[in-house]
Amino acid sequence: MASYKFECLSVSISAEGVAHVEINRPKALNAFNTQTWTEIGECFARFRSDGDVRSVVLSASGRMFTAGLDLKEAAAGPLAKGSDAGANVDVARRGYYHRLHILTFQDAISAVETCDKPVVVVVHGGCLGIGIDLISACDIRVCTEDTYFMVKEVDIGMAADIGTLQRLPKIVGSDSWVREVCYTARKIPSKEAHVVGLVSNVLATKEEAMKHAFELATAIAFKSPVAVVSTKHLLNYSRDHTVREGLEYTAIWNTMAHNSHDMPLAIMSSLQKKKARFPKL
Incomplete structure (x- = not known):
């Protein structure tokens, strides 16, 4: 550390x-x-x-x-x-x-x-x-x-x-x-x-x-770090741009973010009613 x-x-x-x-x-x-x-x-x-x-x-x-x-x-x-x-x-x-x-x-x-x-x-x-x-x-x-x-x-x-x-x-x-x-x-x-x-x-x-x-x-x-940093980044971007610009940028951003291991881990943990532990960025 x-x-x-x-x-x-x-x-x-x-x-x-x-x-x-x-x-x-x-x-x-x-x-x-x-x-x-x-x-x-x-x-x-x-x-x-x-x-x-x-x-x-x-x-x-x-x-x-x-x-x-x-x-x-x-x-x-x-x-x-x-x-x-x-x-x-x-x-x-x-x-x-x-x-x-x-x-x-x-x-x-x-x-x-x-x-x-x-x-x-x-x-x-x-x-x-x-x-x-x-x-x-x-x-x-x-x-x-x-x-x-x-x-x-x-x-x-x-x-x-x-x-x-x-x-x-x-x-x-x-x-x-x-x-x-x-x-x-x-x-x-x-x-x-x-x-x-x-x-x-x-x-x-x-x-x-x-x-x-x-x-x-x-x-x-304890949340997915990919999801959290993406959310902050997109909130800041959308605050300073139009709704349409924010949506288009989010679509581009999430084409990368959706490929993380965090999504299937989060979904499976939710279905199994377990607490997911996500790796660091």
């Missing part, structure tokens, strides 16, 4: 194939510095091709899920400077390197979505700014009763640019609600997040939420 060692993340993988990724900067309220988002991108990119990983639980240590972007680092980093070419460089050149930095940041968070292994995220306490970008890239979101969410970017003079404005409208059915919370940066309590569909379940405590998340992830891990 592969070893995952990071500075800002704690990673473990169970015998069942459930990976647990914990954001681990509690003294900084899990604020995202460059190291944090870089490691998330690297970690989930590795999960994509790791057959020992079948599903993922994502959580955070300490008092809250994340306080958002590490503003101290951001004030002195690429977001502030644009490039290393000096203060007198023209706006086009500064903008060019600034754009590359944003794209790299986007790719790191998008690695959670493009990792074909389903990700269940447990949110507790505050989830601000980049936290919304991150959880929007996850498959299943659960939270604790004390959780609150904030699309915080307007309060630091910018539009959210790492995925919230693209994914949140497709998660939540109300365009009006999405615009309200993105324009105002107001607090969204857990109950409201549940009502609008941002989270699928609200648990009383973090311990209960973690238990629920691991139960979900373990149930997923």
Whole structure:
């Protein structure tokens, strides 16, 4: 089994194939510095091709899920400077390197979505700014009763640019609600997040939420890995395309996936009323 060692993340993988990724900067309220988002991108990119990983639980240590972007680092980093070419460089050149930095940041968070292994995220306490970008890239979101969410970017003079404005409208059915919370940066309590569909379940405590998340992830891990990764891949594709395009792509995809050993094994196990055990990818 592969070893995952990071500075800002704690990673473990169970015998069942459930990976647990914990954001681990509690003294900084899990604020995202460059190291944090870089490691998330690297970690989930590795999960994509790791057959020992079948599903993922994502959580955070300490008092809250994340306080958002590490503003101290951001004030002195690429977001502030644009490039290393000096203060007198023209706006086009500064903008060019600034754009590359944003794209790299986007790719790191998008690695959670493009990792074909389903990700269940447990949110507790505050989830601000980049936290919304991150959880929007996850498959299943659960939270604790004390959780609150904030699309915080307007309060630091910018539009959210790492995925919230693209994914949140497709998660939540109300365009009006999405615009309200993105324009105002107001607090969204857990109950409201549940009502609008941002989270699928609200648990009383973090311990209960973690238990629920691991139960979900373990149930997923016991399914055919071919079926699970295909389902996530096709859900993501169909979300971003028309129904007809999604159907045609699914037909092509399943001409390969239907040839796995998992289908006859699953059918025979169902007929025999036995629990199938599927080989890893």
